[in-house]
Amino acid sequence: MDIRFSAEEQKFREECREWLLANVPSERRPLNAADAIAFDKEWQHRLFDAGWAGINWPTAYGGRGLSLVQQVIWLEEYAGAHAPWIGANFVGINHGGPTLILNATEEHKAYHLPRILKGEAIWCQGFSEPGAGSDLAAIRTHARIEGDELIVNGTKIWTSFAHVADWQELVVRTEAGSRRHQGLSWVICDMHAPGIEVRPIRKMSGQVEFAQVFYDDVRIPLANVVGGLGNGWKVAMSTLSFERGTGFIAEQVKLSQEIEELVASARASGAIRDDRIAGELAQMRAEVAALRAMTYRNISDVIRRGQPGPEASVIRLFSAELGQRLERMALLLAGDDILDFRYGDDTLVGEYLRGFAATIAGGTAQIQRDIIAERVLGLPKSR
Amino acid sequence: MDLSLDSQQEALVAATADWCRDNMPLEQARNRPDTLWSALQAMGWTAMTGPDVALDHATEALVFVELGRHLAPVSLMSGAVAARWTDQPGKVALALFGNAGVRVCDAEGATIALGICDGVIATFRLPPGLVASPALDPTTTLARLAQPSVRTPVDSPLPALHLQLLTAAFAAGCADAARDMASSYAALREQFERPIGWFQAIKHMCADMAVRCAVARAQISFAACALDADAPDAAFHVAAARQVAEQAAMENARANIQVHGGIGMTDEASPHLCLKRAHLLSFIAPARRSVLLGDPA
Numbered sequence: 038m039d040i041r042f043s044a045e046e047q048k049f050r051e052e053c054r055e056w057l058l059a060n061v062p063s064e065r066r067p068l069n070a071a072d073a074i075a076f077d078k079e080w081q082h083r084l085f086d087a088g089w090a091g092i093n094w095p096t097a098y099g100g101r102g103l104s105l106v107q108q109v110i111w112l113e114e115y116a117g118a119h120a121p122w123i124g125a126n127f128v129g130i131n132h133g134g135p136t137l138i139l140n141a142t143e144e145h146k147a148y149h150l151p152r153i154l155k156g157e158a159i160w161c162q163g164f165s166e167p168g169a170g171s172d173l174a175a176i177r178t179h180a181r182i183e184g185d186e187l188i189v190n191g192t193k194i195w196t197s198f199a200h201v202a203d204w205q206e207l208v209v210r211t212e213a214g215s216r217r218h219q220g221l222s223w224v225i226c227d228m229h230a231p232g233i234e235v236r237p238i239r240k241m242s243g244q245v246e247f248a249q250v251f252y253d254d255v256r257i258p259l260a261n262v263v264g265g266l267g268n269g270w271k272v273a274m275s276t277l278s279f280e281r282g283t284g285f286i287a288e289q290v291k292l293s294q295e296i297e298e299l300v301a302s303a304r305a306s307g308a309i310r311d312d313r314i315a316g317e318l319a320q321m322r323a324e325v326a327a328l329r330a331m332t333y334r335n336i337s338d339v340i341r342r343g344q345p346g347p348e349a350s351v352i353r354l355f356s357a358e359l360g361q362r363l364e365r366m367a368l369l370l371a372g373d374d375i376l377d378f379r380y381g382d383d384t385l386v387g388e389y390l391r392g393f394a395a396t397i398a399g400g401t402a403q404i405q406r407d408i409i410a411e412r413v414l415g416l417p418k419s420r
Numbered sequence: 421m422d423l424s425l426d427s428q429q430e431a432l433v434a435a436t437a438d439w440c441r442d443n444m445p446l447e448q449a450r451n452r453p454d455t456l457w458s459a460l461q462a463m464g465w466t467a468m469t470g471p472d473v474a475l476d477h478a479t480e481a482l483v484f485v486e487l488g489r490h491l492a493p494v495s496l497m498s499g500a501v502a503a504r505w506t507d508q509p510g511k512v513a514l515a516l517f518g519n520a521g522v523r524v525c526d527a528e529g530a531t532i533a534l535g536i537c538d539g540v541i542a543t544f545r546l547p548p549g550l551v552a553s554p555a556l557d558p559t560t561t562l563a564r565l566a567q568p569s570v571r572t573p574v575d576s577p578l579p580a581l582h583l584q585l586l587t588a589a590f591a592a593g594c595a596d597a598a599r600d601m602a603s604s605y606a607a608l609r610e611q612f613e614r615p616i617g618w619f620q621a622i623k624h625m626c627a628d629m630a631v632r633c634a635v636a637r638a639q640i641s642f643a644a645c646a647l648d649a650d651a652p653d654a655a656f657h658v659a660a661a662r663q664v665a666e667q668a669a670m671e672n673a674r675a676n677i678q679v680h681g682g683i684g685m686t687d688e689a690s691p692h693l694c695l696k697r698a699h700l701l702s703f704i705a706p707a708r709r710s711v712l713l714g715d716p717a
Contacts, residue, residue, distance in 0.1 A: 038429070038478040040645040042421055106421055300713055309713075319712035320667070323660035327635045330423065330642035337424035351634045354627075403620065410623035413630050414603040417618045 057118035077124035081156025116290035129153035129160035135279035140264040161202035163193040199248035221269030242390035243380030282335040347412040357395035440490035470503035477644035488593025495526035505579040541579035544568040557700040584705040588665035595668035598676035599629040632668035659707035669698035
């Protein structure tokens with residue numbers, strides 16, 4: 038065991054730091070949706086031109102193909118430099134792209150992957166439905182096959198960036214009468230196709246970041262099914278094996294920046310003299326350190342064994358709830374200034390309101406606890 | 421950067437767990453044989469940190485988690501610190517310095533005690549004829565005495581960090597024991613015609629126990645590596661490990677009793693042993709808040 042990085046790795050860290058110092062935009066990511074997308078695309082293109090896009094993608098598809106430790110270093114430096122969140126490119130870079138890399142035909146890869154890396158094509162995800170949230174296998178959106186086309190009908194919800202997306206990774210039921218995980222297919226859906234209607238949903242923070250999508254006889258070429266008809270669940274899950282434990286680094290660095298700011302602000306205001314506040318800040322500072330240790334441990338295990346374990350759910354749950362406690366502490370320290378919040382403000386109140394997503398999106402805290410109890414501790418399945 | 425166990429560490433952890441299970445089972449923590457100490461000594465658990473073996477902190481901490489999981493005697497910790505930083509062979513009792521005097525754990529057969537006084541490790545000679553009484557934690561005994569007039573401090577902040585790290589490891593082991601006890605009981609005990617671990621109210625308590633253990637374990641390894649690497653922020657990382665491990669031990673011990681229900685409140689069942697151990701550990705080398713908050717020293 039060793040927490041130190043090699044001289045070569047330190048050198049790589051300096052390269053990352055230098056480039057980021059010279060290139061991270063000084064202006065913040067705009068809040069207005071249209072401006073934000075333009076900003077995201079331009080930033081992604083700059084990353085691509087400088088050779089920093091797709092750091093964990095194989096070089097054959099324009100990625101950087103960095104080692105896991107180099108990825109850790111890049112992501113730490115990226116977050117440490119307050120570089121912008123990749124925003125609308127998130128689904129393509131972290132989800133759609135990796136799924137294509139693992140499952141798609143050469144033709145699809147050659148077309149889509151460079152566009153994702155350059156920030157030219159925005160992707161969104163079509164998994165959740167009004168009746169299929171935590172119970173994702175209850176998907177009802179269906180497609181019938183007519184010749185060489187799928188005809189899709191139904192609806193998806195909580196689709197981030199649907200209103201600006203060019204493509205969607207869409208999971209639909211292609212086998213009539215099939216149940217649960219069977220009979221689903223993972224399809225590349227053109228978001229500009231006729232019959233698609235996107236109704237944006239406003240969050241309680243005022244931002245419009247996700248939407249409900251309706252499909253009315255939407256025609257998709259059968260060739261857009263990735264990984265074979267009826268294999269949708271397997272294809273969707275395969276993406277998880279592309280994630281090597283580096284997904285928590287940005288959040289960890291952000292939390293360590295936040296806790297330092299909170300301690301400094303509590304010192305400045307004198308709030309730190311309140312024993313309960315000082316105690317909770319001390320506890321959270323220790324836990325933020327532990328989150329880094331868990332992340333390193335998880336990545337070390339992947340390097341040694343090739344696969345992340347179910348511990349990823351542990352980190353995810355811990356990180357999400359710790360982040361929410363930090364947001365609540367920030368609110369407590371801010372006092373009655375929070376009452377001046379107006380819809381769409383990008384203040385700590387906005388962070389706090391948006392932060393509720395951390396224990397809901399991508400598997401609720403309750404589902405994570407089920408997974409931990411069943412897969413780590415071997416308790417009986419309740420579902 | 422590597423925080424995984426290597427194959428040697430895995431083997432040592434497995435061997436420790438096996439030995440503990442056979443010779444020092446948690447269920448018998450109240451009635452440990454008088455021969456336990458000589459058995460521990462014979463197996464080398466008391467000399468791991470001595471000059472001949474000088475195990476690194478990272479590996480040592482892993483072994484202490486296993487020892488702690490079986491509620492091993494707390495004087496193994498004072499002995500390990502003494503072996504690494506002083507020339508004290510043999511059994512060394514653990515001293516808890518308080519305002520009114522000193523409590524000494526496991527004084528039987530020891531001539532020296534070691535503890536943290538004014539932030540640094542100090543040893544002192546135990547007076548003859550000490551009377552030890554039972555303690556809250558039934559695995560240990562307590563002898564009370566006035567502040568010793570002669571103390572020998574160790575002129576380095578490192579031994580105190582060493583004791584803090586080992587206490588964190590014992591606490592993490594205690595938290596592991598409570599987690600395992602609770603989850604095996606939840607898988608076995610049936611109510612409403614199914615294992616109680618089927619109900620989310622119970623399984624989520626168990627999941628939280630597993631999270632606390634993972635948090636503590638990871639930070640303990642990180643802190644141990646920081647000590648091994650002589651890192652400038654080692655004191656903070658050890659304090660953080662001590663803090664999250666104490667919380668894991670205490671909260672898991674309480675949750676374990678709740679998961680066990682009526683039987684969990686009895687003297688006969690084992691859950692209270694973890695709770696009482698957690699309370700004892702909370703007084704050994706606690707994390708200082710100023711260190712956790714990163715106060716300029």
